Amino acid sequence: MTVGRESLYLMTQRQFDYATNHIKLQHGTREMLRYPKRELIVNFPVKMDDDSIRIFTGYRIHHSTSRGPTKGGVRYHPDVTLDEIRALAMLMTWKCAVVNIPYGGAKGGVVCDPQKLSPTELERLTRRYTTEISILIGPERDIPAPDVQTDAQIMAWIMDTYSMQKGYSVPAVVTGKPVSVGGSQGRFEAPGRSAAMIAQQAAQYSGIPLERATVAIQGFGKVGSTVAQRLWENGYRIVAVSDNRGGIYNPDGIDPRSVLAHKRETGSVVGFPGSEPVSNEKILEAPVDILVPAAVEMQITGDNAHHIQAKIIVEGANAPTTPDADRILEERGILVVPDILANAGGVVVSYFEWVQDLQVFFWDADAINQKLEKIMASAFRDVVAVREEKKVDLRSAALILAIQRCAEAIRTRGIYP
Numbered sequence: 001m002t003v004g005r006e007s008l009y010l011m012t013q014r015q016f017d018y019a020t021n022h023i024k025l026q027h028g029t030r031e032m033l034r035y036p037k038r039e040l041i042v043n044f045p046v047k048m049d050d051d052s053i054r055i056f057t058g059y060r061i062h063h064s065t066s067r068g069p070t071k072g073g074v075r076y077h078p079d080v081t082l083d084e085i086r087a088l089a090m091l092m093t094w095k096c097a098v099v100n101i102p103y104g105g106a107k108g109g110v111v112c113d114p115q116k117l118s119p120t121e122l123e124r125l126t127r128r129y130t131t132e133i134s135i136l137i138g139p140e141r142d143i144p145a146p147d148v149q150t151d152a153q154i155m156a157w158i159m160d161t162y163s164m165q166k167g168y169s170v171p172a173v174v175t176g177k178p179v180s181v182g183g184s185q186g187r188f189e190a191p192g193r194s195a196a197m198i199a200q201q202a203a204q205y206s207g208i209p210l211e212r213a214t215v216a217i218q219g220f221g222k223v224g225s226t227v228a229q230r231l232w233e234n235g236y237r238i239v240a241v242s243d244n245r246g247g248i249y250n251p252d253g254i255d256p257r258s259v260l261a262h263k264r265e266t267g268s269v270v271g272f273p274g275s276e277p278v279s280n281e282k283i284l285e286a287p288v289d290i291l292v293p294a295a296v297e298m299q300i301t302g303d304n305a306h307h308i309q310a311k312i313i314v315e316g317a318n319a320p321t322t323p324d325a326d327r328i329l330e331e332r333g334i335l336v337v338p339d340i341l342a343n344a345g346g347v348v349v350s351y352f353e354w355v356q357d358l359q360v361f362f363w364d365a366d367a368i369n370q371k372l373e374k375i376m377a378s379a380f381r382d383v384v385a386v387r388e389e390k391k392v393d394l395r396s397a398a399l400i401l402a403i404q405r406c407a408e409a410i411r412t413r414g415i416y417p
Contacts, residue, residue, distance in 0.1 A: 008297060009083040012090050014323045019399035022390050028415075029407050033093075036086055037062045037104075042132040046125045049118050056112055056125060060133040062142060063089035063105040066409040069140055070106035071096060071175075071347060073147025074129075074154075080109035091318060092347070095340040097402035099379045101351045104406075106142050108133065114149050126154050130161040137162065139172035139358065145350050146176040156181055172357035175350035184353035186368035187346075192226025192294075192316065193369070194345025194376050199231060199290055199314040201380045202337050206312055208289050216240035216286040216310070218247070219295030220259065220269050223316045223343060227292050228256035240278060240286045243268055244295075247283045248275035285309060293320035300325045308334060315339040321395075330393045338395040340402065341383055348375050 013034060020030055040060045045053050059082060062070045072092040085107045092105030110129055114122055136142050146155055155174045159181065162173045171182030179185065186193075203213055213236045217224045220241045228238050238256055240249040245268040248254065254275060262272045270277065284291065284300060287309045293299050294316030300308065302324030313329065314337045315321060321329070321336060329336050349372060356362045363371075387397035 007081075007083045007087070008319060009087040009090075011298075011319065011323060012087040015326075015395065015399060016090070016403070018323070019392075019396045019403060022392060022396065023400055023404060025403070025407055029410050032066075032410060033064060033403060033406055036089055037064055038136075039082070039086070040133060040136055041082065042129070044128050044132050046121065046128055048121055056110055056129070058108065058110040058129045058132060059085045060108040060136050060142070060144075061085050061089040061106060062136065063107075064093045064406055065104045066406050066413065067097060067104055068102035069104070069138075070142040071103040071145065071350065072106035072108065072142075073145045073176075074108040074110070074150050074158075075148035076110050076112050076114045076150055076154075077148050078111060078113045080111045085109050088318065091340060093406065094399055094402035095344045095347055097405040098340050098383065098398050099344045099348055099375055100382075100405070101348060101375075103143075103347070103351065106144075107147075108144055109147075122154070123157055126157045127161045130158045131165070134162060134165060137173060139170060139354070143172070143350070143354055144174050145346075152176055152178045152183065155183075172354050175353040177353070182353075182357045184349055184356055184368060185363065185365040186372070187349045187353060188222065189226045190349035190372065191343040191346035192223040193230055194348065194372060195223065195292065195294070195314055195316045195342045196227045196230035196234075197345070197373055197376045198337055198342045198380055199227065199236075199292065199312070200234060201377065202312050202314060202335060203290060205380075205384065206335055208311060210235050213237065213290065214239050214251075214288040215290045215292065216249075216283055216288045217292040217294055217316070218242050218280055218283050218299065219293065219317060220263065221294070224292065224294035225256060225260055227294060227314075227316055228259070231290075232256050236290070239288060240283050241269055242278070242280050242283045242295075243270075244280075246270045247278040247280055248272045249278040249283070249286065250275045290314060292316045295320070298322055300329075302328060305329050306332075308332075310334065313337065314342050316343055318343070326393060326395060336394055338398050341379060341394070341398050344379065345372055345376065348372055 089107040096103040177183035237253040291310035305325035305328035
């Protein structure tokens, strides 16, 4: 993924460099955290349904292991690149550290279009990819999870393949599995639930009264639809939502439950009765209190940041705002709640799933959500405290907090040998 000539990896490094200007780090520690610890590239054969053999390229990257085993999703997409996986692994390190769970960051991916593969081809690809990266993964080493175009079924295949190699069932090797094979309650909606929790805390922090708070959401998928429903249930007025086909707008408010039913029936939010059409680009510029970009990377850039009207941006997607946009939004007094804080509910509940698998004792959905809310509230307070101490934007505050926690782990452990 690129914006202009800059890759997502270079963007995350720029953010890292900016944050480290505000803290004292030994040069060696800084270099350890600026680059991935290890990178695995695999080129592997898959037998197709017509008996032909195709070679696919896959990646698994560990960014840091200073705070524990690595954690991160696996994505299947034709545009997966090494730099993209490097960037996402780094972001996972910061995300885990911000919410203070004992993981480092990892990411994986396969260059493929799963929409063009049959179910049996997709299963064979997954099992072969799992075998190729099995030298890195394990419940004490690296725990994959779902990401773009991967789901609970694919996690089940990864878990089963790894278990067959071990000779016994190892459910803790992945998270995001079906509940029937060791998955956790509340995992599916966790990223959106955490973003909604953080949006409410950010609104309170900014002094936005609940009775007048309006929200626009770009991306009405798993994350965006959950955010919409949680905020609507708590009294916020959802005035605009969109998906990859376009968006809808109604200043009087939209019931996200009805929109979700319409999307299930028609395949899109477009055409929802009683709404006006709006483009994905214009939805970012809607006159609202809270904007939630929950679609894809790098939607808010130096080109459109001047046109944003929201008072708060809560990043439901990963990396939807570029560093150039960050500077503009900060100068304009717009509060940006970064992805590594806002959507960290996914990795938090993945952590809960891993813990439940290891202890073979499971919690109900109410217990999961209570624990999630406690962790997210604590993380928001910690990030705000750094923001006010360092006089920086929230993204830099979150990065400073995460980098300091990782650096402290490196300092305490020492360098071997």
